[in-house]
Amino acid sequence: MxxxxxxxxxxxxxxxxxxxxxxxxxxxxxxxxxxxxxxxxxxxxxxxxxxxxxxxxxxxxxxxxxxxxxxxxxxxxxxxxxxxxxxxxxxxxxxxxxxxxxxxxxxxxxxxxSGIMLADKGRLLNVEFGRRLADGENLLPVVVAVDAALQARRVTIHWTRDDWRNSRKSACHYGRNYWDSEFLSNARNPNHYGCQIWNTVLKVDGACRVHYRISCETRQEVLWDDNFGQNYSVQRRPLTVMILNLHCCQEENQDDKLSRIARAIDAQDVDIVCLQEVAELWNDGKGDWQTNTARIINERIKSPYHLVTDWSHLGFDRYREGVAVLSRYPIERHQGRYVSSSRDPYSIHSRKVVMAQVRVPYVGLINVFSSHLSWWEDGFAEQFENLRQWAADEHTHQVTATMLCGDFNIKAGSRGYQLVVDSNEYDDQYLSANSPQVFRRIFTARDAHWERCLDEDHRIDYVFLRKGSGLAATASRAVFTEQDYGRVSDHFGYLMTFEPT
Incomplete structure (x- = not known):
């Protein structure tokens, strides 16, 4: 083949x-x-x-x-x-x-x-279909090419806005141009090469996603184009989330690496960024905003994001060390709060988390927590419980999804990870997107021996999504590796894509 x-x-x-x-x-x-x-x-x-x-x-x-x-x-x-x-x-x-x-x-x-030419053996094909619905776009054009030898009697789009819970049918028209394409609408005759052009427009209104397939009725049979059994899917812009521990200004060529992070955010079109070990000069505890690494990264993004940040303790004897959230979309509410019992700025076991409530178009309100918790032996269990309770209090009926993001200092499969699993409240989104069978064993089937599935998984950075949230991870990968933008920290970053459920 x-x-x-x-x-x-x-x-x-x-x-x-x-x-x-x-x-x-x-x-x-x-x-x-x-x-x-x-x-x-x-x-x-x-x-x-x-x-x-x-x-x-x-x-x-x-x-x-x-x-x-x-x-x-x-x-x-x-x-x-x-x-x-x-x-x-x-x-x-x-x-x-x-x-x-x-x-x-x-x-x-x-x-x-000569218009559109279907390749050999092509009889019915969805042509020039898009994958995205732009903000404010409520009409979806569909153009279908049909082999003229079929003598098609009817071409129909079967479609849904709610994952086939309800379905609709829209008839296509031959010889009537509904497509606002400057090329087809101004062409003398696109129906050449023995190919007919049928088209229609679907009124999708504010739907986040539309699935559809195409039928063509002839005198002898009904043909289908259903994208090789997958159906066609057109959706609004997905939500992309990046997490990264910045290593508190301990990198060689630190300034160049901050610029590289900003370029990656632009190149990957990231919507929300959660940063840990954000550093700014200590300055007798008063800080120095001009040296804040989250601010520097944000100002190097082509169009700077909304930014909230807070600090926890003295890091590496010269920095205020903290966490931050950068968001393409407006942050409607934010808060920094200690999740550790210690609030001593000179103790590395003093841990503060930043929460940002972000309104994402076509999704709704999302609560994002940028977190950097202590190791298991230094208070992880207490800190996670305080974070979990805080997030639960914030997850009102108006909130679509809650994400706990960042460096949790617990290896996948460890005692701390088991605590998250046993809470039965949050799911590991990297695992969900990349290893769905392992994910189901751990978070759905609750296999008694699931720990051995993660022996080779050395992550300590996660996006945990609250169960029942109206989002699902569709893709996830490590970034800032040797092969992907190069190393910028002693941690990898993780880039995840979410779509509404």
């Missing part, structure tokens, strides 16, 4: 404002052989000059497969003509290997202004 396959290609010329423009786009299916991969389109126009168009990841397809999408637009100019007819081939590079879809060396071809 091919590791890379063309699903469709489009070549359209529009004449908006009397300026001819040509749009080339390609939807590609690849086998997910490794995380680090690249997909591109090698193409040439009528001038015979070859170019490379880089594709971008577009979403999950069937089992171990991904969609990748490439698009480029050209405007005619006095010194430059449009590409016109093109020939092209697809290239997939992964794990040192290279795979091609090039028609066995003959290359694919696509005539100028």
């Amino acid at each position: 091919n590791k890379i396959t063309l699903l469709y290609a489009k070549n359209l010329i529009t004449r908006k404002a009397s300026v001819p423009e040509q749009d080339l786009s390609f939807l590609v299916l690849v086998d997910d052989l490794a995380f680090d991969k690249s997909v591109d389109v090698a193409w040439a126009g009528e001038d015979g000059v070859w170019h490379t168009l880089t594709a971008a990841y577009h979403g999950k397809a069937g089992h171990n497969q991904e969609y990748w999408f490439a698009r480029m637009a050209f405007a005619a100019a006095t010194d430059q003509s449009l590409p016109g007819n093109i020939q092209f081939a697809l290239r997939y590079r992964v794990s040192g290997a290279e795979y091609w879809d090039n028609q066995q060396g003959e290359n694919h071809s696509l005539q100028a202004d």
